[in-house]
Amino acid sequence: MLAAIGVESLDELVRVPDAVALRAPVEVTPQLSEIEIAERFRRFADRTTAAGYDAFLGAGAYRHYVPPVVGAIAMRGEFLTAYTPYQAEVSQGYLQAIYEWQTYVALLTGLDVANASVYDGATALAEAAIMAVNATGRKRILVSRAVHPNYRAVLRTYAEGLELDVEELPYGPDGRTDVSALDEALAANDVAAVVVQSPNFFGAIDALPAAAAQRAKAAKAIVIGVVAEALSLAALATPASWGAEICAGEAQSFGNAVAYGGPHVGFIAATEAHLRRIPGRLVGKSVDGSGRSAYVLTLQAREQHIRREKATSNICTNQAHCALCATIYLAAMGKSGLRDCAALNVARASELRAKVVALDGFVAKFDAPVFNEFVVRVPGRGADVLRALERKKILGGLDLGRFYPELDDCILMTATELTTSAQIDRFADALAEIPVRAAAHV
Amino acid sequence: MPLPTSDTPLIFETGRDGRANRYLPEGPPLETLLPRGDLRDELPLPDNSELDVVRHFTRLSHKTFGIDTGFYPLGSCTMKYNPRINDASANVPALRDLHPFAPDATAQGALAVMWELERALASLFGMAAFSLNPAAGAHAELTALLIAKAYFRARGEAQRNVVVVPDTAHGTNPASAAMVGFKVLSLKSDARGRVDPDELRKVVGPETAVCMMTNPNTLGLFEPRIHEVSDVVHEAGGLMYYDGANANALMGNTRPGDMGFDLMHLNLHKTFSIPHGGGGAGAGPVGVAAHLVDYLPTPIVRAFDADGRDADAPGWRESADLTFALDFERPKSVGTMRSFWSNFAHMVRALAYCYANGADGLERVSKLAVLNANYVRCAIRDVVDVPYDEINRHEFVASAQSLKRETGVRALDLAKALLDRGYHAPTVYFPLIVPECLMIEPTETESKETLDGFVAAFREIVEAAKRDPESVLRTPVDTPVGRIDETRAARQPDLRWRPAATATT
Numbered sequence: 001m002l003a004a005i006g007v008e009s010l011d012e013l014v015r016v017p018d019a020v021a022l023r024a025p026v027e028v029t030p031q032l033s034e035i036e037i038a039e040r041f042r043r044f045a046d047r048t049t050a051a052g053y054d055a056f057l058g059a060g061a062y063r064h065y066v067p068p069v070v071g072a073i074a075m076r077g078e079f080l081t082a083y084t085p086y087q088a089e090v091s092q093g094y095l096q097a098i099y100e101w102q103t104y105v106a107l108l109t110g111l112d113v114a115n116a117s118v119y120d121g122a123t124a125l126a127e128a129a130i131m132a133v134n135a136t137g138r139k140r141i142l143v144s145r146a147v148h149p150n151y152r153a154v155l156r157t158y159a160e161g162l163e164l165d166v167e168e169l170p171y172g173p174d175g176r177t178d179v180s181a182l183d184e185a186l187a188a189n190d191v192a193a194v195v196v197q198s199p200n201f202f203g204a205i206d207a208l209p210a211a212a213a214q215r216a217k218a219a220k221a222i223v224i225g226v227v228a229e230a231l232s233l234a235a236l237a238t239p240a241s242w243g244a245e246i247c248a249g250e251a252q253s254f255g256n257a258v259a260y261g262g263p264h265v266g267f268i269a270a271t272e273a274h275l276r277r278i279p280g281r282l283v284g285k286s287v288d289g290s291g292r293s294a295y296v297l298t299l300q301a302r303e304q305h306i307r308r309e310k311a312t313s314n315i316c317t318n319q320a321h322c323a324l325c326a327t328i329y330l331a332a333m334g335k336s337g338l339r340d341c342a343a344l345n346v347a348r349a350s351e352l353r354a355k356v357v358a359l360d361g362f363v364a365k366f367d368a369p370v371f372n373e374f375v376v377r378v379p380g381r382g383a384d385v386l387r388a389l390e391r392k393k394i395l396g397g398l399d400l401g402r403f404y405p406e407l408d409d410c411i412l413m414t415a416t417e418l419t420t421s422a423q424i425d426r427f428a429d430a431l432a433e434i435p436v437r438a439a440a441h442v
Numbered sequence: 443m444p445l446p447t448s449d450t451p452l453i454f455e456t457g458r459d460g461r462a463n464r465y466l467p468e469g470p471p472l473e474t475l476l477p478r479g480d481l482r483d484e485l486p487l488p489d490n491s492e493l494d495v496v497r498h499f500t501r502l503s504h505k506t507f508g509i510d511t512g513f514y515p516l517g518s519c520t521m522k523y524n525p526r527i528n529d530a531s532a533n534v535p536a537l538r539d540l541h542p543f544a545p546d547a548t549a550q551g552a553l554a555v556m557w558e559l560e561r562a563l564a565s566l567f568g569m570a571a572f573s574l575n576p577a578a579g580a581h582a583e584l585t586a587l588l589i590a591k592a593y594f595r596a597r598g599e600a601q602r603n604v605v606v607v608p609d610t611a612h613g614t615n616p617a618s619a620a621m622v623g624f625k626v627l628s629l630k631s632d633a634r635g636r637v638d639p640d641e642l643r644k645v646v647g648p649e650t651a652v653c654m655m656t657n658p659n660t661l662g663l664f665e666p667r668i669h670e671v672s673d674v675v676h677e678a679g680g681l682m683y684y685d686g687a688n689a690n691a692l693m694g695n696t697r698p699g700d701m702g703f704d705l706m707h708l709n710l711h712k713t714f715s716i717p718h719g720g721g722g723a724g725a726g727p728v729g730v731a732a733h734l735v736d737y738l739p740t741p742i743v744r745a746f747d748a749d750g751r752d753a754d755a756p757g758w759r760e761s762a763d764l765t766f767a768l769d770f771e772r773p774k775s776v777g778t779m780r781s782f783w784s785n786f787a788h789m790v791r792a793l794a795y796c797y798a799n800g801a802d803g804l805e806r807v808s809k810l811a812v813l814n815a816n817y818v819r820c821a822i823r824d825v826v827d828v829p830y831d832e833i834n835r836h837e838f839v840a841s842a843q844s845l846k847r848e849t850g851v852r853a854l855d856l857a858k859a860l861l862d863r864g865y866h867a868p869t870v871y872f873p874l875i876v877p878e879c880l881m882i883e884p885t886e887t888e889s890k891e892t893l894d895g896f897v898a899a900f901r902e903i904v905e906a907a908k909r910d911p912e913s914v915l916r917t918p919v920d921t922p923v924g925r926i927d928e929t930r931a932a933r934q935p936d937l938r939w940r941p942a943a944t945a946t947t
Contacts, residue, residue: 001890005816005833010809013816013833016696019669023700026693027758028562029793031800034527040797041790043762045536047551050544057541060781067465069492075529077510078503083519084721085506087857087867089921093450093502094720100453103938107486113937116721119577122781130621150781157739157777161588161622205480235472237482250781259532260552261542261782262577263723275935281721286931288923293449298931304580304617305872309626314617317578317711317726321719328499331453334489336462343469346476369476390545398543417466 054423055395056352058373058414059201060121060148060228060250061258064341065417067332070255074325084281084320088296089288095295098283098320101327108230109247110238111269116281117319121228121250122154124266125195127313128248129155131270131277132193132222133164134312140165140191142221144177146200148228149403155195169194175204175366175375179212186219193246197226198236201403202366202412203349203373205236213243222246230254230267230326232371234335235342239269246270255329256322265322276302279313281320341417345372348415348424355428356413362431365410373414375400375407382411388434394427450501454939457488486941505922506720507866513892515818517837517869517881518612518660520690520712522811525798528715528791537790542782546767553766556784557743559793560727561758566804567689567706568699569729573738574784579687581779582707582726583618583654588776589705589730589737590652590681591622596774602651602680608637610660610873612687624651631875635661635830639670646678656685657701658692658835660873660881662815672702681705681734689713690885691812691835694805704731714792725788736774741783744769810886811836814893818884821897825904829876837883839876840868846878851907851914853878858925859906859917863899 007013032040045051055063074080078093085091085098098116105114118124129141141159143152145168152168159166167185172178177196185191194216200206208216208223216223225244227233230251239247252264268278276299284298304311333341349372357364361379378385382399389396401408415424472481490498508514514521532538540552560572576582587605594602605619608629616626627645632638637655646653653675657665665671672682684698684706690713698706710716711724718724730738745753745764753764768783799807812835819838823831827841842853857867857880869881884893907914918924 001813001817005813005820007816007833010813013812014692014695014809014835016664016692017666017669020696020701022694022696023568024565026697026801026805027565028799028801028804029558029758029796031803032797034798037527037531037794037797041531041534041537041794044551044555045534047554048536048540048549050540050548051536053544053548055541055544057543059543061542063539063541065465067463067492069496071533073496073499073503076500076503078506078508080529080717080719081508081510081514081521081524082506082720083514083516083521083718083866086516086869087507087861088926089858089918089923090507090861090866091505091720092922093505096450096452096505097499097502098720099938103452103454104487106938107941110482113935119581119723120781123577123581123779148781150778153778154780157588157779158621160776161584161591163623205476207480233482234485235476235482236480241482257538257787258541259538260540260544260549260784260786262780262785263725263787264781265723275937282935282937284931285936286927288926290924292923294923294926296926296928296931298928298937299935301932303613305613307617308613309616309620311613311617311620314580314584314614314621315578316580316612316614317709317718317724318722319577320721320723321717322723324720327453328495330487331490331495331498332463332492333465334457334462335485335487336489337465338487339472339485340466340469343472343475344466346472347470350475369480386545390548395541395544395548 050395053393053395054426056397056413056415056427057395059398059412060150062229062253062416063258063418064253066255069332070325070328073328079324085297092295095283097324097327099285099295101323102283104327104330105267105269108233109269110240111247112272113275114267114269115278116283117323118266118268118280118315119319120264120266122151124248124268125151125226126155126158127279128224128246128268129193131246131274132224134277135222135274136192136220138190138192141193141195142167142169142185142191143195144169144197146171146177146202146206147195147197147226148201151226174368175202176206176368179209182212182215186215186221189219191219191221193222193224195224195226197228199229199232199371202375203370204366204368205371207237207242224248229371231342231345234338246274251326254326256325263319263322265319265326277312280315280318344417348417348419349374352413352415352424355424356431359428359432372416373412375410375412377410381408385411389430392430394430452939453490453498454488456494457490459489461491462489463492512864512866513888513896514866515868515882515884516866517883518687520883520885522715522885523887524715524717528794531794532787532790550766552786553743554761555793556789557745557766558761559789560743562796563708563727563729566693567729568697569706570732571735571738572727572729573742574727574789575739575779576726576728577780577785578722578724579707579709579726580614580618582728583614584621585728585739585779586683586705586707587618587622587624587652589734592737592776593734594651602649604649605651606645606653608655609875611654612660612685615654615685635663636665637671639667639674642671643674646675646680650678650680652681652683654683654685656688658688661830661839662834662837663830664835668701687712688836691808693808694801695808699731704734710788710792715795716788716791723785723788725785736772737776739777739779740770740772740775741768807886814884814886814888818882818893818897822900825901837881840880840882841876842878842880845904845907849907849911851911853880855914856880856903859903859914860899861918862920865896865899
């Protein structure tokens with residue numbers, strides 16, 4: 001091969017000027033055989049002790065049952081090792097799967113169209129906000145404090161780049177967004193978007209009340225509905241039905257592992273009017289030269305590889321394979337399985353809440369109806385209670401003081417269809433036993 | 443091997459009520475659990491038996507071409523083999539099912555994975571530190587430009603708002619610049635396809651924020667004067683950004699840090715053998731030089747030795763005797779870029795790849811990638827234009843301009859003809875500065891036999907184009923569908939199936 005190229009050595013091919021030669025030796029990992037690599041990751045797994053705990057964690061990442069068929073099909077090499085389907089003639093299968101995904105998202109959210117995916121729920125919100133800014137020519141975003149704190153943090157990060165104003169709406173005593181301040185906030189007719197999440201970060205069903213949605217509409221502000229627990233879409237009134245023109249969400253719950261935070265799968269759905277402002281890939285149905293139906297990436301004039309700095313977003317790589325897992329999951333579960341799963345989540349959370357608030361000193365913080373998580377006020381600091389539970393091999397939820405200083409005596413607890421009654425009982429027993437009451441006040 | 447051509451009905455068209463799979467116990471009626479007003483009226487989704495679901499998606503997989511199907515020389519995308527040990531490692535249950543809010547004390551193994559990878563990348567690319575936070579290359583570009591913006595603001599140089607981008611750059615570069623409110627200045631490449639430091643000197647100044655480059659550039663050519671380019675930008679007070687899309691060309695050979703870059707990203711899904719999965723998920727760690735470490739997005743993994751001392755000294759170190767913590771308290775940080783800490787499963791895959799290769803192996807990866815690309819260039823240069831016919835790196839650019847003039851057969855037609863012969867097409871019409879462009883990146887994992895097969899097919903297509911252009915223009919014919927009416931797709935967007943009851947005319 002070297003002779004065909006006309007060089008004498010590999011080194012000749014990669015010669016660089018002295019000025020850019022390595023200044024220090026490269027040190028990466030030792031080189032290992034495959035069997036040693038497997039052993040190495042077993043050790044990493046052994047040090048990841050959370051696996052042996054009962055966990056009541058959610059807050060935007062949910063452990064759900066994933067039928068084995070999802071992995072068995074999604075891991076087929078053709079799907080796993082394909083690139084973005086630029087060459088449509090040899091990508092019809094993947095393109096059809098994405099078209100089916102777009103359809104699932106549209107049907108679940110009640111909106112007209114959905115994209116092929118974005119990175120995750122937080123970036124979906126940031127991109128949705130940019131859509132609203134572009135649609136309205138305004139730069140002010142109102143976002144509920146009951147929207148996931150990490151989503152709001154990412155919105156702020158993006159807003160820094162685009163120089164947007166992000167203002168927060170308070171949550172009320174029932175755990176839902178307090179929309180009483182909305183009138184005043186909208187008065188100047190300069191708001192691009194009103195952002196609410198349902199179920200919100202406290203687990204509460206937080207669909208925007210009809211009057212508030214109408215008020216936003218009258219002020220020509222776009223309602224963005226955020227969904228961090230996509231399974232709720234199988235049960236709850238759709239974001240479209242409560243006035244969202246754009247839905248930004250996270251679909252990890254559909255057949256994807258929590259995987260210490262990623263990859264997960266964000267989605268954006270919208271009304272037809274916003275179609276050309278949607279970021280990222282869109283798959284459309286067309287025909288080939290012989291009139292056979294065929295799928296293809298479309299409306300690419302929105303995208304960075306065509307429009308460069310005038311694109312609707314810089315996104316290129318998305319989360320296609322996670323969306324494929326979600327599509328296979330949705331197909332296998334069907335409406336019956338999804339309904340059952342959603343109902344079991346509500347039922348298990350309700351069972352857990354009843355057991356916990358029956359204990360002395362533990363009180364439901366909010367009373368709005370919830371999907372699969374809820375907030376409990378505990379005797380003492382939430383962080384202390386959780387640390388005591390950790391000693392009993394229980395991850396009892398999320399310390400809300402981490403994100404809301406005023407809620408440092410509150411824990412967000414989550415149950416899914418994987419949570420058993422036995423685990424709930426053990427959890428309640430552990431809560432009853434821990435000596436937090438004394439410790440909390442020292 | 444022709445792919446199947448029959449239409450596959452949509453999953454929405456095949457379902458029948460009563461074909462539900464019993465994965466879960468029956469749930470109680472939702473109406474008994476929640477107020478009716480909070481519930482949706484109907485859920486218009488199909489129930490399919492598991493067998494029908496399996497056949498449906500298996501059929502779709504048969505109509506999808508991946509690296510596992512055949513040679514995939516898609517330039518700029520680094521479609522190398524994706525070893526299955528990577529996926530097996532990511533699927534270890536303790537790692538796969540670890541919740542992002544699990545306390546650090548219970549997530550030590552996962553944190554060790556992230557920390558080891560951060561350090562390996564820092565050494566391999568000559569950066570002071572990496573953050574694994576960004577989800578993909580473009581996301582990392584956005585991150586890096588936010589870092590630059592914050593850095594200049596902190597220095598009282600908020601007027602720096604111009605990003606210089608060579609005309610060979612990836613489309614994400616200018617698009618990312620626009621997302622932080624920076625203006626884009628496109629720089630013309632010289633006759634040899636390189637950035638000329640003297641030309642650059644004329645356009646940089648007190649408003650220059652960042653110069654975004656990749657090296658080798660998108661023509662596959664090494665920028666030999668890159669250190670001068672860096673000097674020019676630094677003298678003007680700007681920062682150098684390295685787009686790591688082409689990092690597969692230079693591991694163990696030279697480093698962005700040694701070339702003078704201040705910021706960079708990597709596409710782990712390219713260089714580190716992570717399956718691209720039909721367009722993602724990817725992963726785009728961002729690396730910075732020492733003066734920018736404080737601005738990295740959160741969280742960062744911190745390591746401590748047995749005495750609680752910071753263990754973050756340069757160089758490789760075993761993680762077994764260290765403890766780790768996620769650090770969110772970084773006041774100068776640009777903030778966080780995503781819902782959770784990283785695309786962690788991909789960090790596992792990338793680290794597995796580092797283990798499989800080690801430093802010497804990674805150096806060899808790059809050398810063989812360069813060898814393969816040069817071999818293919820030299821094997822087709824006599825039948826197609828190679829506008830920059832010199833030693834290239836991991837990829838090279840050919841052009842069908844002469845062929846088009848002689849026969850009417852364009853780059854796109856060559857691409858489609860390759861599909862018929864069982865090869866994926868190269869990237870076409872990018873970079874934009876080469877007309878009728880074909881960008882070919884074979885990667886290091888392909889054998890000489892595979893390359894020879896591709897070359898023979900390519901030469902045969904060019905011959906066919908000269909003899910009977912029509913035979914090439916009507917390709918592909920052995921694929922599930924022929925060329926698709928893209929105009930119709932864009933003019934009459936059909937982006938979803940609609941239930942019959944609500945179908946609009």
